[in-house]
Amino acid sequence: MDNGAIENLLQTRVLDGKRIAEQIQNEIKEEICKWVDRGHRxxxxxxxxxxxxxxxxxxxxxxxxxxxxxxxxxxxxxxxxxxxxxxxxxxxxxxxxxxxxxxxxxxxxxxxxxxxxxxxxxxxPHKDVDGFHVTNVGRLTLNMDSFIPCTALAVIELIKRSQIETFGKNVVVCGRSKNVGLPISLILHSDARNECPGMEATVVLCHRHTPPEQLEIYAKTADIIISATGVVGLIKPHMVKPGACVIDVGITRVKTPEGKTKLVGDVEFEGVRKVAGAITPVPGGVGPITVAMLMSNTFKAARNLAATKATEQQ
Known part of the structure; x- marks a missing residue:
């Protein structure tokens, strides 16, 4: 490994999803305690x-x-x-x-x-804490307040809490699923002045029919790469711009040479971490935060429903 690669490896941040998830859950726990203390169930x-x-x-x-x-x-x-x-x-x-x-x-x-x-x-839709109902998906496309799918919300929260700049940045999202890739791209590209604030990035949304040579071209220009395809090893080191942030949402169970199984993502982690400025591991990256965001959505639903009930009783 040359000196430049060694220097970049030392500077690469491995974004600790477990730590962030714990932080979020502690915050929610404190808020729920206060909520219950005020007389709510x-x-x-x-x-x-x-x-x-x-x-x-x-x-x-x-x-x-x-x-x-x-x-x-x-x-x-x-x-x-x-x-x-x-x-x-x-x-x-x-x-x-x-x-x-x-x-x-x-x-x-x-x-x-x-x-x-x-x-x-x-x-x-008022209890749809997964954010999959057509009403919540539609509201999200219009940048209105809604329940956002938990994995997409986890990626957004990870970016915010890791202080990854998105304003005016180039982002490549690999995977167009309605539960992950599409909502991530909607939030990242949209206007920050909306009811559901966007993150003002320029987003390219790639999918299974994006030719590999085009994906490589897009990826090399990206300040942030987010991959949610389940294709093992899709994102390789030569595709990543030095210093880029790489967020791996993919999760696949594979067999090791010893006959055991392990979880891997879409990104060739060891190679890409020598190039990237920040990277998420699999496991321990987006997954734990996804569960934390489900807790956040559940508490949001409780607050919304309580407010609606109070209004109806007036």
Missing amino acids: KPCLKAILVGDDPASKTYVGKKMIASESVGVDSEAIRLPSSISEDDLIEKIKQLNSDDSVDGILVQLPLPEHVSERNVCNAVD
Whole structure:
């Protein structure tokens, strides 16, 4: 390694998602304590888990642990993979009408015979703490206050708390999913003067049909690269501008030569960290913050619903 690479490696910041998530959750815990002290009940979150997918079980388990740590009452409602779409939607409607429930999430993916879009749209948008309902997605496109998908919100919070400059900067987002890539790009490119303040960047949104040679051209001009594709090793060192911030949202389970499994992202971490100015690890980067932002959305839902109820009683 030459002297320049060594110097850059020493200067590269590995952005610690666990530390940031802990900071956010401590802040939320303090706010909820004050909220309860003022006479309100604890916020309440219901998570619906359909089937026995191991990854989904793990994710829901982490959400339940985080809920307990910040003072949110939570319950994981486990339903069989054979449940019909109509029966699942009926269960959601019951939670919609329950005044003791503030936040509802349906853990994805769902069985093939169930429409994710129909299910997500069945959740009351005021309790849609995942930000997947068409109303919340539409409000976000218009830069109105809404529930923002938690992973996208985690990336934005990571950028803000790490003091990564976005004003006038070039950003490449890899992945156009409606839950991650698209909402990230909407917030990053939009006007800071809106109700939902944007971050004033110039954004290129790439996807599976972006030719590799074009992706490389875009990436080399980027001050910030955000990859959320699940394509292992997509972002390589020669694609990164020296000093750029690289945020890896991808997460894939791969086998090691020893036959074990490990989690990896979209970025060739060891090589890219020698070039980048800041980089997130996988695991330990965006993931923990995503769970923290679910807690934030749940408390927001509780405050909003309490304010609406108080107005109706006047």
